[in-house]
Amino acid sequence: MRIEAIALREIHMQLKSPFETSFGTLQNRRILLVEAVADGATGWGEVAAGETPAYNSETTDTAWHVISDFIAPLLRGKTLRSAADFTELMSHIRGHEMAKSGVENALWDAEARLAGVPLSRLLGGAMQEIACGVSLGIRENPESLVAKVEEELRSGYQRIKLKIKPGKDYDFVAAVRRQFPNILLSVDANSAYRLQDADHLRKLDEFNLLMIEQPLNWDDIYAHAMLQPLIKSPICLDECIHNTRHALTAIELKACRIINIKGGRVGGHTEARSMQNACKERGVPVWCGGMLESGIGRAHNIAMSTLPGFTLPGDVSASQRYWNEDVIEPPVEVTANGTIRVPQAPGIGYSVRRDRVQKLTVRQNQWRHAED
Ligand code: OSB
Numbered sequence: 001m002r003i004e005a006i007a008l009r010e011i012h013m014q015l016k017s018p019f020e021t022s023f024g025t026l027q028n029r030r031i032l033l034v035e036a037v038a039d040g041a042t043g044w045g046e047v048a049a050g051e052t053p054a055y056n057s058e059t060t061d062t063a064w065h066v067i068s069d070f071i072a073p074l075l076r077g078k079t080l081r082s083a084a085d086f087t088e089l090m091s092h093i094r095g096h097e098m099a100k101s102g103v104e105n106a107l108w109d110a111e112a113r114l115a116g117v118p119l120s121r122l123l124g125g126a127m128q129e130i131a132c133g134v135s136l137g138i139r140e141n142p143e144s145l146v147a148k149v150e151e152e153l154r155s156g157y158q159r160i161k162l163k164i165k166p167g168k169d170y171d172f173v174a175a176v177r178r179q180f181p182n183i184l185l186s187v188d189a190n191s192a193y194r195l196q197d198a199d200h201l202r203k204l205d206e207f208n209l210l211m212i213e214q215p216l217n218w219d220d221i222y223a224h225a226m227l228q229p230l231i232k233s234p235i236c237l238d239e240c241i242h243n244t245r246h247a248l249t250a251i252e253l254k255a256c257r258i259i260n261i262k263g264g265r266v267g268g269h270t271e272a273r274s275m276q277n278a279c280k281e282r283g284v285p286v287w288c289g290g291m292l293e294s295g296i297g298r299a300h301n302i303a304m305s306t307l308p309g310f311t312l313p314g315d316v317s318a319s320q321r322y323w324n325e326d327v328i329e330p331p332v333e334v335t336a337n338g339t340i341r342v343p344q345a346p347g348i349g350y351s352v353r354r355d356r357v358q359k360l361t362v363r364q365n366q367w368r369h370a371e372d
């Protein structure tokens with residue numbers, strides 16, 4: 001496919017309510033959308049980077065810079081056999097996985113539309129329906145958290161994940177577990193603890209957690225390998241894992257028993273697919289994480305979640321949990337059983353509301369092939 005044009009837009013969207021994690025509170029999202037035109041077909045991708053370098057080192061602005069000054073100029077006019085060739089073409093750019101992923105995934109959408117198949121199928125996914133969980137931000141007190149969990153369970157979600165940080169952990173998890181003894185329950189610390197906190201983290205073992213996600217430093221696989229034998233709860237790594245090599249290192253060191261795969265964090269669908277395969281071969285379950293995406297990123301997460309290694313419910317939930325109005329049509333909806341039916345239309349399978357995107361756009365940039 002010949003890349004005829006790339007458009008980059010920054011849109012501003014406000015979350016329905018603030019989302020608090022151990023690294024800060026998010027509400028006003030600055031999201032980059034990538035539109036790629038190849039052989040006349042249009043594909044869309046989303047950059048998952050946050051507004052600040054608090055989750056990982058990328059931000060909306062670093063991604064704008066890397067896409068504008070390095071990725072888009074190189075891609076313009078190029079002919080690729082498949083979106084899968086993008087990784088090799090960009091291998092001289094170190095890191096910046098989220099910037100790369102936004103562009104690569106737009107190419108995957110375009111390729112699927114050109115082939116007339118759903119993106120899930122092009123990637124090799126077979127599931128028609130994916131299992132969904134929710135990620136709940138840190139709350140003021142355990143009572144309001146329990147009320148929120150109850151509401152999400154009523155909507156059908158199959159797994160509840162609680163964000164925790166020192167001082168907002170044990171009592172909150174205890175209250176939820178007391179009220180709901182049998183649900184699939186996990187916690188996510190976003191790197192808020194240190195290895196010296198092992199005795200404290202071990203107290204969470206009594207709650208039969210499905211996993212404890214990324215308790216220690218964002219770049220420290222070794223410390224997690226030290227922690228895992230000291231606690232019963234399986235460790236799931238998120239921030240630490242940027243590529244398949246990292247996943248293999250973590251598995252080899254027994255630093256975790258589960259891996260959260262986010263397309264953005266690992267650089268796009270090609271690497272995500274290779275990682276889930278490597279994990280599957282080694283018996284390590286994976287699930288699809290989320291980054292408070294608009295419908296476009298959400299649609300990519302759904303397609304990725306259909307791959308066979310994704311055996312646990314992901315953080316892929318309904319548009320209306322986050323947005324009053326999404327940028328896709330129809331919005332992502334969840335069934336009463338806590339699943340999402342995988343769209344069967346070509347590409348990401350949802351249509352992008354251009355009028356809405358235009359209204360939300362605060363800056364844009366375009367690269368066209370000179371001969372067009
Ligand atoms: O660690 O999984 C995380 C949101 C922003 C940054 C990091 C994380 C999260 C979430 C939200 O947990 C998942 C979602 O999009 O629902």
Ligand code: MG
Binds near residue numbers: 213214238239260289
């Ligand atoms: Mg996480």
